[in-house]
Structure formats: C-alpha cells, structure tokens
Amino acid sequence: MKTLTSVALAALLAASPVHAANNDPVVLVHGFLGFGTDTFASTGFKYWGGFNDIAAHMRAGGRPVFTAAVGPVSSNWDRAVELYYQIKGGCADYGARHAAEHAAAGHIQKPAGKCWAADAANNPNNYPLALYPQWDAQHPVHFVSHSQGGQTIRTLLQLMENGPPNGAGSEGDGALYAGDKAGWVKSATTISSPHNGTTLRDVVVDFVPKVSELAGAFVQVAGLGGSGGTGYKFRLEQYGLAQGPLESISDYVARTRGAPFWQLANRDAAQWxxxxxxxxxxxxxxKTSPNVYYFSIGSRATEQGSWCCNNTDRVIAPFQDRAYQYPRNDMIFFLKNAAGEWVVPSVLQRGMGSYRAADWYANDGVVNTNSMRGPAGQPQRQFNGTAQKGSWNYLGYYDQHDHFDVIGWDAPPSMVSPIYDKLLGILSGL
Incomplete structure (x- = not known):
C-alpha cells in the first residue's frame, strides 16, 4: 500500500500563515492526453480523481471549482488560447501570425467548433457555457494544473499580461493578445509539471503509435476497454482534424496519422x-510574472537500482545498476516500460531512468522529478510557510507517487485528498 512519505512537504503545507480567507475560484487544467468531465460519463471516471472527484472535494468548503478541457495533444500556445476563451467566453482565435507560421501543417486561425457562450440567455448557437465569464482583475482565479497543464497556464499568463512575443498587433485583434491583464490570476500551482521538459519525449521514438497506445490505456483504466472507445476526443479542429462523434481513438489515429500535425518536425504540438x-x-x-503567486509540487515513483530487495518491479528490470533508477512495483502499469534504465521491450533503448544526466533519472513514470520544481533560470525558493509573488514556491515532492497517483487514478482518497486540502489552505491565505 502506498503511503505519504514526504513528511517535509506535509509540514510545509501545514505551516501556511493565517490571513483573511479568499474564496476566488479554482480552475483545474489537465495535462497531456487529458480530457473533460463528460468524456467517460458512462463509467464516472474523471481526469481529476479517477473514480473519485477531486473537484467536488475541493468545492466542499464552498469555493467555486471549474474543470477545463483543452486540446490533449496540442501545443501550449493553442491550449492557452482555448483555456482563455473557455473561461471568459467567445470563440478561439489562435492568432494571425501563429496560424500563418504553421499554415503548412494546416493551422486555422479561427476554426469552427471552438466557441463558448458568455451569456446563457443569449446563446443562439447552443455553444457550451463559459466557465467564469466575469473573470477580470476584480474577479481573479487560482489555476491548479497537472503535467503539461503547468506549461499551459504559464503560457496563458504570459500572453494575458504581456501580449504576444512578437509585439502588439502581430496576432490580430483577439482579446487575449491585447495584454494588460495583470491581476486576473492570483496564483498558479503546478503538480508534476515538466517545466524543463521530460525525457520521456526523447525516449519514445514512435510518437504517433505511443499516443494511440497511451490514450487507449486511459480508456482501459476508465473501464471502457481499449482504444476502441469513442468518448475520447483529440480536439484538433484548429488543424482541420475534427474527430467524428462515433470515431474511436484507433480509427481516428489511423485516418489522420499522415497529417503534418503528427510529424515530429511540427513544433506546434505537445510532443515538441x-x-x-x-x-x-x-x-x-x-517568464514568471511578478504579479502572481506560483507553487510547484513534485512526485517520484522510481528507486535507485539494487541487486535485490528494493521495491522495484523485477519483472520489468530483473538486473539493476545502482547508478540508475527503476520503476516501483506500485507504478501504474502502462508507465513502467519506459521509466527505468531501458525501454522494455527494446534493443538497448535507454529509458528515463538512465537517459540524460544523473539528476534527471528519478521520475514518476512521465516527468523527471527535477523538472517539476520550476522553469530553469527563473526565481525559485523552498516554501517556508510564507509565499512570495514572482517566485516559484516549491512545496517538495511526494515520494512513492506516480504521475497519476497525484490526481487520484490509482490511489485512495485518503492518500490524495490531503494534497489538495493543504494546497487550498495555502491559497485561502493569499
């Protein structure tokens, strides 16, 4: 049975100072290959909580909590655009220059099928309702993200406060690109996020088959069998790759795999x-905004190699080297094959546990633990009970927790809920 072993983390979280509580909404932002609350409605499986419900648990104290759903394999720019309009309302505008730069791969600036209604009483097209249309500096939000969601909220913050990197007007007149939205976000929390990337991207050579395999594994975990499920959607309308309402993961990938979007040369995708x-x-x-409180939380589910008697999976890695890291027995099944010294099966293809430099070896099956602290070269500090704006307040990492334990997929509520309870305690005091 897994246990919370990061005592220092628990102590730091519990040490948050008492201030006047705020009740600003939380917006949950999923990671790579993530999905919305209705994707697996037939079984009740959720990205945030698995067969439990983290969002509902966080709402128990009366705080509004919204769950966003953005492109599961899209770039952080595209995901940030979708997140903005999904919260505020309106139709996604991916930017004139951005769409032009990726036009050869089929990017569309303003595709159909990516709109949200800000006013339920004025919604003739029956768009999904925006999550929080009143969002502004007087009505700020807290972002809580997992995995790639951490990169996404950082990208959104940069665009909101400073506009596009190529200057005002370069992306057209979309509301997002005007910048000058400081104060709209009170805090940004990242959980197991690849701020400096993950070596899993490099050790997985065949990207498209791996995407299909992982998405199929998600469907399997959700209780719907393998990659034949039709509820999961890739949301690539901005590339003209809309998925049919009854089109399965395997059928969709087979139909579109020749599209330029899926090529490794495409740098407007999550894989890059x-x-x-x-x-x-x-x-x-x-960059890190001076106007926002940043928090980061890590996870690790590998152990140092040993000739015997550790808690690693000896079927995956029967022979081990003390210099490398290996997946624990309790790591979720579909992550183990690439988390250790070698990709299994492969012909001498190094896995995350031995790829790059030694400080990158420890991982949670998806992201290297050292990449979760914060973006390299930007302000970081160990959280000591008092948060600072404009710096990454690192809350430590949860040992014996894989990438999906921290969002409740393969862990009981008694193990997962304290992560979010302690975080809410900090956010309430900001």
Missing part, C-alpha cells in the same frame, strides 16, 4: 513543447 529542447524554447519567452 514537452521535450527538453521544446521546453527550453518555451522558457525563453514565457
């Missing part, structure tokens, strides 16, 4: 942003 090189490029222009 999530790698160390893509993350470094993102970090060059996405």
């Amino acid at each position: 942003d999530l790698g160390p090189d893509g993350a470094a490029q993102l970090n060059e222009w996405v």
Whole structure:
C-alpha cells in the first residue's frame, strides 16, 4: 500500500500563515492526453480523481471549482488560447501570425467548433457555457494544473499580461493578445509539471503509435476497454482534424496519422513543447510574472537500482545498476516500460531512468522529478510557510507517487485528498 512519505512537504503545507480567507475560484487544467468531465460519463471516471472527484472535494468548503478541457495533444500556445476563451467566453482565435507560421501543417486561425457562450440567455448557437465569464482583475482565479497543464497556464499568463512575443498587433485583434491583464490570476500551482521538459519525449521514438497506445490505456483504466472507445476526443479542429462523434481513438489515429500535425518536425504540438529542447524554447519567452503567486509540487515513483530487495518491479528490470533508477512495483502499469534504465521491450533503448544526466533519472513514470520544481533560470525558493509573488514556491515532492497517483487514478482518497486540502489552505491565505 502506498503511503505519504514526504513528511517535509506535509509540514510545509501545514505551516501556511493565517490571513483573511479568499474564496476566488479554482480552475483545474489537465495535462497531456487529458480530457473533460463528460468524456467517460458512462463509467464516472474523471481526469481529476479517477473514480473519485477531486473537484467536488475541493468545492466542499464552498469555493467555486471549474474543470477545463483543452486540446490533449496540442501545443501550449493553442491550449492557452482555448483555456482563455473557455473561461471568459467567445470563440478561439489562435492568432494571425501563429496560424500563418504553421499554415503548412494546416493551422486555422479561427476554426469552427471552438466557441463558448458568455451569456446563457443569449446563446443562439447552443455553444457550451463559459466557465467564469466575469473573470477580470476584480474577479481573479487560482489555476491548479497537472503535467503539461503547468506549461499551459504559464503560457496563458504570459500572453494575458504581456501580449504576444512578437509585439502588439502581430496576432490580430483577439482579446487575449491585447495584454494588460495583470491581476486576473492570483496564483498558479503546478503538480508534476515538466517545466524543463521530460525525457520521456526523447525516449519514445514512435510518437504517433505511443499516443494511440497511451490514450487507449486511459480508456482501459476508465473501464471502457481499449482504444476502441469513442468518448475520447483529440480536439484538433484548429488543424482541420475534427474527430467524428462515433470515431474511436484507433480509427481516428489511423485516418489522420499522415497529417503534418503528427510529424515530429511540427513544433506546434505537445510532443515538441514537452521535450527538453521544446521546453527550453518555451522558457525563453514565457517568464514568471511578478504579479502572481506560483507553487510547484513534485512526485517520484522510481528507486535507485539494487541487486535485490528494493521495491522495484523485477519483472520489468530483473538486473539493476545502482547508478540508475527503476520503476516501483506500485507504478501504474502502462508507465513502467519506459521509466527505468531501458525501454522494455527494446534493443538497448535507454529509458528515463538512465537517459540524460544523473539528476534527471528519478521520475514518476512521465516527468523527471527535477523538472517539476520550476522553469530553469527563473526565481525559485523552498516554501517556508510564507509565499512570495514572482517566485516559484516549491512545496517538495511526494515520494512513492506516480504521475497519476497525484490526481487520484490509482490511489485512495485518503492518500490524495490531503494534497489538495493543504494546497487550498495555502491559497485561502493569499
């Protein structure tokens, strides 16, 4: 049975100072291959909580909590655009220059199918309702994100406060690109996020088959069988790759896999942003705002190699080297094959546990633990009970927790709820 072993983390979280509580809404932002609350409605499986419900748990104290759903394989720019309009209302505008730069891959600036209504009483097209249309500096939000969601909220904050990197007007007249939206976000929390990328992107050579495999595994975990499920959607309308209402994951990938979007040369996709090189490029222009409280939480589910008697999976890694890291027995099944010294099965393809430098070896099955603290070269500090704006307040990492334990997929509420209870305690005091 997994236990909370990061005592220092628990102590730091519990040490948050008492201030006048705020009740500003929380917006939950999922990671790579994530999905919305209605994707697996037939089984009740949720991204945030698995067969439990983290959002509902967080609402128990009366705080509004919204769950966003953005493109599961899209770039952080595209996801940030969708997140903005999904909260505020309106139709996604991916930017004139951005769409033009990726026109060869089929990018559309203002595609159909990406609109949200700000006013339920004035919604002739029956768009989904925006999450929080009153969002502004007088009605700020707290972002809580997992995995790639951390990169996404950072990208959105940069665009909101400073406009596009190529200057005012370069992306057209979309509301997002005007900048000057400081104060709209009170805090940004990232959980197991690849701020400096993940080596999983590099060790997985065949990207498209792996996407299909992982999405199929999600469907399986949700209790709907393998990749034949039709509820999961890739949301790539901005690339002209809309998915049919009854089109399965495997059928969709088979139909579209020749599209330029899926090629590794495409740098407007999650597969680029999530790698160390893509993350470094993102970090060059996405900076830490002096107006926002930032918090980061990590996770780890590997152990140092040993000739015997550790808690790693000896079927995956029967022979081990003390210099490397190996997946624990309790890591969720579909992550183990790439988390250790070698990708299993492969012909001498190094896994996350031995790829790059030694400080990158420890991981949670998806993201290297050292990448979760904050973006390299930007202000970071160990949280000591008092939060500082404009710096990453690192809350430590949860040991024996894989990438999906921290969002409740393979862990009981007694193990998961304290993570969010303690975080809410900090946010309430800001």
